Amino acid sequence: MPATLDGQLVVAISSRALFDFEAENEVFEQGDDRAYMQLQLSRLEQPAGRGVAFSLVHKLLSFNSPQQQRVEVVILSRNDPVSGMRVFRSASHYGLSIQRGVFTRGQPPWRYLRPLRANLFLSAHLSDVRAALDVGVPAAQVYPQSVRASDAHPHEVRIAFDGDAVLFSDEAERVFQAEGLSAFQAHEVSNASRPLPGGPFKPLLEALHRLQNAGTAQMRIRTALVTARSAPAHERAIRTLMDWNIEVDEAMFLGGLPKGEFLREFEPDFFFDDQTGHIEHAARHVPAGHVASGIANVT
Structure with a gap:
């Protein structure tokens, strides 16, 4: 065979x-x-x-x-x-x-x-x-120059994801880029009950969810959503994950604050984001990688 x-x-x-x-x-x-x-x-x-x-x-x-x-x-x-x-x-x-x-x-x-x-x-x-x-x-x-992962969690795979253009599509990000923060917030409030389309990393999150459910005594998976979104735009992100029947362990709605220090406290084995500015800052604190997708990466 x-x-x-x-x-x-x-x-x-x-x-x-x-x-x-x-x-x-x-x-x-x-x-x-x-x-x-x-x-x-x-x-x-x-x-x-x-x-x-x-x-x-x-x-x-x-x-x-x-x-x-x-x-x-x-x-x-x-x-x-x-x-x-x-x-x-x-x-x-x-x-x-x-x-x-x-x-x-x-x-x-x-x-x-x-x-x-x-x-x-x-x-x-x-x-x-x-x-x-x-x-x-x-x-x-x-980013090869990234800080290496902490060894503080030997029995957990810790992975952090940005939301828009990573786990989710760049639908909302396009509104933000074209019309600004107020239009973005209004768009997300009016569409709070409509799940966002999946982004390029949705299949990986689903695969990790299946792996976690399979279970092992040696290792578990802990995930975090680390996003520039803030209330009231947080609700659509949470409802989207609920619609996918996928739970994340932590969610950080940072409203544009730099992500690096928060990631340093979460101590992921890897962080994924679509914006180079976020990755360059995060790489000073944790292993990081640039997801070259979505409107922010159109050349």
Whole structure:
């Protein structure tokens, strides 16, 4: 019987998102792939440092057991196959059960997301993230300079999401951008009972909800909605989640306050937002990724 990933939460991740390859990437960016390959080969016995998304991946893999595989992590990388050896060795060093990988030697790897049926794609390359979002895969550009995740919650995967253009569509955000805050608030009050359409990360939230319901003694999931919305626009967001039959553990309606300090207190393993300003601030406090979708990212 052929192998299948059906029923699993599939996370596709680049090597730079999982491990700290920033020093090696400087050589890669110079365009000398032979020098990059040689550098990686010379460091084959040296495990790479932990990257921005390491904590997220490590904890998600804890949902697996010898009896059941609930989470599959696949390396999807612009690295060459030779450099891929170091990626797999680094994963083994940290006890990460990662068996699958695609290495494209500089070519965009996002097209392999479809046969993987990935629930999430994390990459340092914005163009790959945009392409993934265009084909319906939840994706974010990691900020390698982000603060690493706290180790204060070893038995919880903590994930924080922005609302508009991330969990929800950018319908309301378009009103705000075009007409301002007062029109946005009025629009959301008049539509409070009408659920927002789903955004690019709704499928991931649903997959996490299924994973949480499956249960494990080793790990649980704690989620937070961290949004610039404030009362009275909060109600539509809450009612939308209720309509989806999905609960979040915490909700922060910040009314435009900077999100970073609040995220620092929540201590997520990862935070997703569609606006670069929010991500740049958040990255000073927590691991963060830019969801390049919605009206705020139209170029």
